[in-house]
Amino acid sequence: MSACRLCGAPLEHVVADLGVSPVSNDFLREEDLGRMEPFYPLCALVCEVCLLVQLEAFEPPEKIFSDDYAYFSSFSTGWLDHARRYTDAIVERLGLGAESKVVEIASNDGYLLQYFVARGIPVLGVEPTANTAAVAIAKGVPTEVRFFGSETAADLHRAGHAADLLIANNVLAHVPDLNDFVEGLSLLLAPEGVLTIEFPHLLRLLEEAQFDTIYHEHYSYFSLLTASRALERHGLAIFDVEEMPTHGGSLRIYAGHAPREPGERVRELRERERGAGLEELPTYLAFADRVRREKREIVRFFIEQKEAGVSIAGYGAPAKGNTLLNYCGIGRDFIDYTVDLNPHKQGRYLPGTRIPIRDPDEIRRTQPALVFILPWNLRDEVMEQLAFVREWGGRFAARSPEIRIFL
Numbered sequence: 115m116s117a118c119r120l121c122g123a124p125l126e127h128v129v130a131d132l133g134v135s136p137v138s139n140d141f142l143r144e145e146d147l148g149r150m151e152p153f154y155p156l157c158a159l160v161c162e163v164c165l166l167v168q169l170e171a172f173e174p175p176e177k178i179f180s181d182d183y184a185y186f187s188s189f190s191t192g193w194l195d196h197a198r199r200y201t202d203a204i205v206e207r208l209g210l211g212a213e214s215k216v217v218e219i220a221s222n223d224g225y226l227l228q229y230f231v232a233r234g235i236p237v238l239g240v241e242p243t244a245n246t247a248a249v250a251i252a253k254g255v256p257t258e259v260r261f262f263g264s265e266t267a268a269d270l271h272r273a274g275h276a277a278d279l280l281i282a283n284n285v286l287a288h289v290p291d292l293n294d295f296v297e298g299l300s301l302l303l304a305p306e307g308v309l310t311i312e313f314p315h316l317l318r319l320l321e322e323a324q325f326d327t328i329y330h331e332h333y334s335y336f337s338l339l340t341a342s343r344a345l346e347r348h349g350l351a352i353f354d355v356e357e358m359p360t361h362g363g364s365l366r367i368y369a370g371h372a373p374r375e376p377g378e379r380v381r382e383l384r385e386r387e388r389g390a391g392l393e394e395l396p397t398y399l400a401f402a403d404r405v406r407r408e409k410r411e412i413v414r415f416f417i418e419q420k421e422a423g424v425s426i427a428g429y430g431a432p433a434k435g436n437t438l439l440n441y442c443g444i445g446r447d448f449i450d451y452t453v454d455l456n457p458h459k460q461g462r463y464l465p466g467t468r469i470p471i472r473d474p475d476e477i478r479r480t481q482p483a484l485v486f487i488l489p490w491n492l493r494d495e496v497m498e499q500l501a502f503v504r505e506w507g508g509r510f511a512a513r514s515p516e517i518r519i520f521l
Contacts, residue, residue, distance in 0.1 A: 116170050118161035119292045119334065120344055125159045129167055129398045130325050130405045132156040135440040136465035138329040138433035143462055151465060156437070158328050158335065160398040164343055167316060167335040167398065169328070171290040187225035192495045194225060196360055201229035208279060208308060210235050217270070217277040217302060219262045220285035224250030231255055238275050240266065245458075263291065267298035276304040283312040284361070287332040292344060300348040300371070309350065309369045313341070317387055318363030320397070322515035325405045326438040327362065337392050338365060338383050345369055355379050362491045408516075409442050415517045416448045419484060427482035428452030429496050431459045431471050435488025438513075440466040449486060453477055478502060484519070487512040493520070 134153040154172040221239030239257035241247040289295040316337040354368035391397030445467040490512040510520040
């Protein structure tokens with residue numbers, strides 16, 4: 115029996131069993147198609163003591179976040195806009211300037227820190243994947259190519275990189291050793307510094323059946339309540355929170371070294387989470403049946419479309435899409451191909467289903483009757499980008515949260 119990565123209690127309660135699946139960002143090359151793919155259990159569990167939802171770690175982060183990592187943040191214009199707005203707001207809120215130090219953990223291709231650099235604010239990125247870090251460095255974003263934890267934090271602190279603003283966007287879920295990671299945040303944050311962390315909100319995952327946001331790269335799934343517990347174990351306290359639409363519904367928390375008093379938005383959201391049952395084990399256990407119902411609806415949708423003679427192309431190659439396709443058994447018998455703006459994914463194949471990934475121009479060339487948007491959180495952005503699909507009477511489909519067609 116596994117132990118909870120936050121409190122160490124035994125794990126035995128299932129939130130969602132999604133069968134077995136390949137690692138969702140392990141895209142295949144042509145020469146891989148004749149080889150066996152590793153599949154691992156994809157089963158979300160909940161700790162009955164601290165109520166952290168989590169996966170067992172079957173692959174170490176060094177293998178998942180390798181030098182061949184295919185996710186580059188800057189290929190989403192919506193995400194760049196989000197990063198720019200955050201920069202404007204936090205610089206004003208904290209009064210950051212040339213004497214400040216901003217450090218981002220999991221800084222990827224410099225999508226965010228580039229905006230601080232443009233303002234003349236000293237920055238440092240910490241990013242384990244060398245290929246994305248190289249892109250950031252080419253943009254003028256100094257980057258340490260390392261995994262982050264207490265050892266890295268201590269080294270950076272000794273080197274003079276104590277952070278007035280420490281940023282960790284969509285990385286808290288990606289670390290198997292949660293306590294070591296949060297201890298590193300505490301070590302690197304300056305005494306009066308501010309830590310901001312963004313992560314998908316577990317409340318939205320449960321309320322909207324976002325089972326496809328469960329994948330092997332996401333070791334943990336956080337509510338405000340569980341994030342508070344994780345930080346408090348290492349002397350950090352949340353004092354503000356914002357709810358955002360990104361990634362299907364996310365939280366941005368603001369924290370500092372304790373003691374810090376929680377603001378009204380923190381108190382209100384904690385009460386709302388309690389009211390939704392996030393402090394009660396049965397809330398999590400009831401999710402499994404809903405996931406199974408969602409699977410049947412998705413499979414039924416695709417069968418109906420194909421029996422009606424509808425040609426279907428996909429849009430995107432996100433991790434969430436690979437969870438959905440593998441769990442529901444949707445392969446090339448339903449989706450002819452998918453497209454992605456990221457050239458690092460083009461010419462490869464989705465893991466498990468082996469659906470080919472092509473350049474977006476393929477949609478204009480083949481004129482599919484239906485484009486299934488796998489990154490449903492970017493639905494509006496994608497539909498605007500592919501507005502020409504309507505020229506031949508094509509339509510779009512996406513989860514919203516139930517699967518539906520958009521004209």
